[in-house]
Amino acid sequence: xxxxxxxxxxxxxxxxxxxxxxxxxxxxxxxATGILxxxxxxxxxxxxxxxxPILITSMVFNFFAGRLLQARxxxxxxxxxxxxxxxxxxxxxxxxxxVDNLNDVFHAGISIPQIILPxxxxxxxxxxxxxxxxxxxxxxxxxxFLTYSLFVxxxxxxxxxxxxxxxxxxxxxxxxxxxxxxxxxxxIGLSIFIMGLGKKVIIADHLIGWVTPVFNHPxxxxxxxxxxxxIAYTLQLYFDFSGYSEMALGLGKMFNIELPVNFLSPYxxxxxxxxxxxxxxxxxxxxxxxLYIPLGGNRKGDTRRxxxxxxxxxxxxxxxxxxxxxFIWGGLHGTFLVINHQWRKLKIPLPKVLAWPIxxxxxxxxxxxFRANSVHTALEIVQGxxxxxxxxxxxxxxxxxxxxPLIPGGSIELLLLGALVLFVGLMxxxxxxxxxxxPSIRWALMAGLLFxxxxxxxxxxxxxxxxxx
Numbered sequence: 001x002x003x004x005x006x007x008x009x010x011x012x013x014x015x016x017x018x019x020x021x022x023x024x025x026x027x028x029x030x031x032a033t034g035i036l037x038x039x040x041x042x043x044x045x046x047x048x049x050x051x052x053p054i055l056i057t058s059m060v061f062n063f064f065a066g067r068l069l070q071a072r073x074x075x076x077x078x079x080x081x082x083x084x085x086x087x088x089x090x091x092x093x094x095x096x097x098x099v100d101n102l103n104d105v106f107h108a109g110i111s112i113p114q115i116i117l118p119x120x121x122x123x124x125x126x127x128x129x130x131x132x133x134x135x136x137x138x139x140x141x142x143x144x145f146l147t148y149s150l151f152v153x154x155x156x157x158x159x160x161x162x163x164x165x166x167x168x169x170x171x172x173x174x175x176x177x178x179x180x181x182x183x184x185x186x187x188i189g190l191s192i193f194i195m196g197l198g199k200k201v202i203i204a205d206h207l208i209g210w211v212t213p214v215f216n217h218p219x220x221x222x223x224x225x226x227x228x229x230x231i232a233y234t235l236q237l238y239f240d241f242s243g244y245s246e247m248a249l250g251l252g253k254m255f256n257i258e259l260p261v262n263f264l265s266p267y268x269x270x271x272x273x274x275x276x277x278x279x280x281x282x283x284x285x286x287x288x289x290x291l292y293i294p295l296g297g298n299r300k301g302d303t304r305r306x307x308x309x310x311x312x313x314x315x316x317x318x319x320x321x322x323x324x325x326x327f328i329w330g331g332l333h334g335t336f337l338v339i340n341h342q343w344r345k346l347k348i349p350l351p352k353v354l355a356w357p358i359x360x361x362x363x364x365x366x367x368x369x370f371r372a373n374s375v376h377t378a379l380e381i382v383q384g385x386x387x388x389x390x391x392x393x394x395x396x397x398x399x400x401x402x403x404x405p406l407i408p409g410g411s412i413e414l415l416l417l418g419a420l421v422l423f424v425g426l427m428x429x430x431x432x433x434x435x436x437x438x439p440s441i442r443w444a445l446m447a448g449l450l451f452x453x454x455x456x457x458x459x460x461x462x463x464x465x466x467x468x469x
Contacts, residue, residue, distance in 0.1 A: 001046040003193075003247045004201050006458055012043065017254065024179035032179060033146055036255070040153040044119070047159075051118040055153070058088065062128040063148050069135040070142065078136040082129055089125045092117050097322030120159040122319060124152055126286055127164050133290055140166055147173055156251035160244050160464055162262040162282035169257070178256040187439050189253030194451045195430055196246030200464070201457040203420070204240035207232050208462070210413065215371055218380035226384030227364075228417060233371045234364045235420050238267065240465045241280070246430050261431055267363070267424040270355035272336040273344075275363060287316050306341065310334035320370070325378055329369040336362055356425070 001008050016039040023032035045052045065081040096115050102108045131151075134140050143151075143166070151170050152158075172178050214221055214229025221229065245262040252259035266279035276284050292312040298305040310331070317330015350358070365385070372378035383389055437443070 001043050002463060003244065003251075004197060004454075004458060004462075006455075009455075009458075012039070013251070020255070021179075021181045025181070029176075029179055030146065033150055033173070037146065037149045037153055040150070040155040040158060043155040044153065044158055047119050048116075050116065054088075054092075054118045054121065055124065058085070058124065058128065059149060059152050062132060062152075063145055066131055066135040066140060066148075067142075069132060070138075070140060073136055073138060075136070078132060081132050085125050085129050085132075089121060091115070092121055094322045123161045123163060124158065126283075126319075127152060130163070130286060130290060131166050134166060143170055154252075154257070156248040156255075156257075157259060160241070160248075161280075162245060162248070162260050163286050164260070164282070168260065172257050180256065182256055184439075185253050185256050188434060188437060189250040189255075191250070191437065191443070191447055192253060192430055192434060193247050193250030194447050194454065195433070196243040196248075196250060197454045198450050199239040199243030199246065201454050204236050204243060204465075205457065205460065205462050207236035207239070210417075211236055211371070214381065215373070215377060218372075218377050218384070221381065221384045222389055223384055223387045226381050226389070228414065230364050230368050230381065230385060231417055231421065234267075234367050235417070235424065237367065237371075237465055238263075238424060244464045249430070263429070264431070265424065265429045267360060267421075268356075268426075269359050270350075270352050271359055272333065272340045272362060275359060276333075276337070283316065283319075287312050291315060306338045309337050309341070313337060324375050325369045325372050328375065328378070329366050332366045332369065336366070360421075360425075 001012060003009075016036070019035050020032050020039075023029075023035060041052065041055075044055060061084065062081070065077070065084075069077055069081070092115055095112065099108075099110050099112055103110055131140065147170060150173050151164065151166060154164075154169075157164055210232040211229055214225060215233070218226075242263040249259050249261065260282055262281050264278040264281065266275050269275035269278055292308055295308040295311065296304055297308060311334070313334030314327070314330040317326045317328070317333070320326045320329070365382070368381050368385070369375075369378045372381065
């Protein structure tokens with residue numbers, strides 16, 4: 001089920017909220033929690049019920065593995081439990097890729113049945129791996145299965161994150177305050193949800209038509225078209241994923257749950273280091289705490305620190321998908337971070353007027369590999385971006401930008417792209433807006449107008465980009 005659908009907005013969400021808070025008001029707290037778990041499972045199964053056994057099996061296995069680790073805290077148990085999770089993730093996500101490469105390189109002729117990637121498997125797997133590590137460290141408590149199930153399946157985060165940590169979320173589920181209907185939290189949560197929905201259906205979905213032709217016809221594009229397509233995807237991905245994350249944030253707030261903020265204006269960053277503190281924050285935190293630090297972090301000298309950093313980003317790239325393009329994207333960001341750290345050692349600060357465009361262009365360049373369906377496609381677009389294809393100068397470009405057709409119209413669309421870049425670079429983010437939130441008639445009218453515009457866009461429902469990861 002999609003957040004940006006009539007079924008979710010007008011049936012699933014209000015029904016779940018009414019039943020949950022009515023049961024909680026009658027002091028039937030366990031039943032209220034059970035209803036929320038059931039609703040979350042229905043939400044997940046609605047997309048493809050074939051995915052449900054994988055989610056349930058994973059949840060049951062990790063709950064009992066966590067219990068065993070709490071009782072014995074043996075490293076072997078942790079290694080086996082994590083291996084089971086990674087092998088499961090690896091089977092669904094990477095076996096097809098590995099077999100295809102073996103067949104291409106060695107003409108092995110291996111055939112396997114089609115493997116359907118379960119929705120959200122990367123997110124609920126990483127969430128539970130973090131839980132297992134914390135259980136081994138003695139940081140978890142004896143949570144009951146119902147509470148643990150809600151921690152894993154809570155529908156706002158289940159499909160595309162953020163990655164959750166038990167110490168931040170489970171105490172909220174167990175708190176009585178989370179069971180009390182709050183008009184303030186409803187108004188704040190609904191406002192955040194509407195802003196996220198607007199990002200998705202008004203901006204991100206309309207950029208698809210500007211992105212797809214460029215990446216489908218990489219050999220035919222000019223210099224400006226290559227950059228326009230790459231920047232359009234840079235914006236599409238941000239508005240799509242941050243929009244989803246803010247909808248999740250708002251939905252959590254409606255149920256009195258504070259989910260972690262996953263985006264803090266990443267395209268305002270003046271360095272790659274800062275970018276990764278602002279982009280997909282929950283993943284960055286996971287990679288740091290459960291990969292970079294266990295690899296040795298910065299404890300084994302500068303060379304080893306930089307290698308650990310590069311390997312962490314490489315693995316982060318592979319986590320996003322089974323393809324050489326993701327491998328290259330992770331490697332690029334690892335390289336950018338190494339360069340960034342080495343530059344800082346020189347203590348030569350760049351003025352923001354230089355630091356911001358350099359950072360932004362590096363991010364845009366790397367996104368080309370993230371979006372492209374093959375390395376060949378990515379390299380053709382990069383070739384266009386560095387001017388090795390046709391270079392159409394402004395007059396001819398603005399008059400004939402739609403010749404593929406790519407972006408319709410020309411100059412107006414370029415101005416819109418520029419306006420969106422300024423928007424993400426200058427405007428306050430949702431947490432900053434909500435910090436100044438005060439319920440008022442004016443706010444209600446603005447939110448109502450935005451919500452109405454969003455509803456009119458739902459006839460052309462599209463899934464979120466991060467569902468494929």
